[in-house]
Amino acid sequence: MKYLIVFIVVIGVLLLLKRGQQRDRHRRPPAGASHAGPEQMLPCRHCGVHLPASRCVWRDGEPYCCAEHADMGR
Ligand SMILES: [Zn+2]
Numbered sequence: 263m264k265y266l267i268v269f270i271v272v273i274g275v276l277l278l279l280k281r282g283q284q285r286d287r288h289r290r291p292p293a294g295a296s297h298a299g300p301e302q303m304l305p306c307r308h309c310g311v312h313l314p315a316s317r318c319v320w321r322d323g324e325p326y327c328c329a330e331h332a333d334m335g336r
Pocket residue numbers: 306307308309310311326327328331
């Protein structure tokens with residue numbers, strides 16, 4: 263009888279741990295979306311193509327889509 267109680271307690275703890283892990287997984291944002299909110303899209307100052315701010319090539323405070331356009335300027 264004593265072992266049955268221990269067994270039930272162990273099962274209960276395992277279920278609680280499992281439920282906690284699943285809750286953590288749901289709370290975490292999916293991989294690749296770790297940024298808070300949508301990323302700002304900026305136009306290239308040379309050709310006007312829009313790209314995420316983190317992928318811009320910056321030259322004199324202006325965003326460009328690639329190093330070539332940054333070299334060419336506006
Ligand atoms: Zn460009």
